[in-house]
Amino acid sequence: EIVLTQSPATLSLSPGERATLSCRASQSVSSYLAWYQQKPGQAPRLLIYDASNRATGIPARFSGSGSGTDFTLTISSLEPEDFAVYYCQQRSNWPGGTFGQGTKVEIK
Amino acid sequence: EVQLVESGGVVVQPGGSLRLSCAASGFTFDDYAMHWVRQAPGKGLEWVSLISWDGGSTYYADSVKGRFTISRDNSKNSLYLQMNSLRAEDTALYYCAKDSGDDTVTTSYFDYWGQGTLVTVSS
Numbered sequence: 001e002i003v004l005t006q007s008p009a010t011l012s013l014s015p016g017e018r019a020t021l022s023c024r025a026s027q028s029v030s031s032y033l034a035w036y037q038q039k040p041g042q043a044p045r046l047l048i049y050d051a052s053n054r055a056t057g058i059p060a061r062f063s064g065s066g067s068g069t070d071f072t073l074t075i076s077s078l079e080p081e082d083f084a085v086y087y088c089q090q091r092s093n094w095p096g097g098t099f100g101q102g103t104k105v106e107i108k
Numbered sequence: 109e110v111q112l113v114e115s116g117g118v119v120v121q122p123g124g125s126l127r128l129s130c131a132a133s134g135f136t137f138d139d140y141a142m143h144w145v146r147q148a149p150g151k152g153l154e155w156v157s158l159i160s161w162d163g164g165s166t167y168y169a170d171s172v173k174g175r176f177t178i179s180r181d182n183s184k185n186s187l188y189l190q191m192n193s194l195r196a197e198d199t200a201l202y203y204c205a206k207d208s209g210d211d212t213v214t215t216s217y218f219d220y221w222g223q224g225t226l227v228t229v230s231s
Contacts, residue, residue, distance in 0.1 A: 034217045036153075043203055043221035044153065055208075055219060087153055091216040095167040096143070096155035 002026055004088050004100035012108040019075040021103045023088035028068045032092040035064055035073045038102075039084045047086075048073065075105075083107050110134040110220045112204045117225030124194050128225055130187040130204030138162070138182035141207035141214040144189050146200035147224070156202070157189065161212045172198075194229045201226050 003026040013019055023033065031051040036044040046055040048064035051071060061076040075082055085104045091097035116128040128144070144156040157178040158167045166178050177190040187204055202225050205218035 036218075043223055044218070045221075046208065046217060046219045049208065049215070049217045089153070089217070095158045095214070095216050096169060097216055098155070099153040101152050 002029060002090055002093055002098055004090055004098055006086075006088060006100035006103045008103060009101075010104045010106060012106050013078055014108045015078050015080055017078050019073075019078055019082070019105055021073040021075075021086055021105070023066075023071040023073070023100050025069045025071075025090055025092075029090040029092035031067045032090055032097075033064075033066070033071050034089045034091070035062075036087045036089065037082075037084050038087065044087065078105070110206065112206065112220060112222035114202060114204050114222045114225035117202060117227045119228045119230060120194055121231050122195060122229055124229070126191045126194065126227060128189040128191065128202055128204075128227070130222060132185045132187065132204075132206070135206070135220075137180075137185040139210075139212060141209060141212075142180060142187045143205045143207060143216075143218060144178060144187075145203045145205050145218065145221075146198075147203070148197075148200045151200075154200075155216075158207075158214070158216065159187070160214065191227070194227075196229050199227060199229045 005024045007022045033051045035048040038044040052064045085102045088100040111133045113131045159178045175193045179188045204222040206220040208217040208219035209215040
């Protein structure tokens with residue numbers, strides 16, 4: 001099973017700051033990686049797929065990069081609504097794939 | 109507007125059975141694979157099961173294989189999850205999720221989610 005490790009567990013930042021979230025895979029997943037945002041009491045929302053493609057309706061301040069085993073989600077300038085938990089998910093070992101344990105972005 | 113509405117979650121005893129349902133609207137249901145994904149209270153996400161657009165292919169996480177059965181009724185735009193031999197570790201919020209692939213292609217990315225239905229396995 002491919003294990004995804006996200007870091008840091010918690011990121012404390014202020015609105016307007018840049019957020020950089022990391023996701024590392026235990027073996028190569030090529031570019032088959034997605035990022036999701038989950039707010040309290042809500043379902044996850046797809047942000048990025050295939051490592052760097054924004055999903056429909058996702059603002060340009062969200063960007064993804066990486067391939068192989070190391071991936072990054074960057075939020076260029078945090079808006080108040082961006083404080084949430086972010087999960088990465090790989091689909092390399094189709095079907096379904098696995099999720100990382102999440103990074104919480106909280107207000108500093 | 110895509111809508112996915114789950115139902116059927118209740119408190120059930122260990123060893124019991126339960127059937128979850130998901131009513132879909134706002135898209136051509138029989139064009140897309142569908143998934144169940146679960147989230148234990150305060151924990152992360154776990155993919156549970158996938159069914160192809162026509163119901164001809166089904167897949168399961170090892171943790172539920174042999175106990176859960178996914179199915180769909182395209183005439184009713186509905187997805188189901190039959191859960192047998194339930195265990196305490198199956199306690200979770202169960203989400204119905206639409207596959208993001210187009211025209212019967214399965215990507216195993218989830219572009220729309222329901223709000224979930226809570227299954228609690230406890231004596």
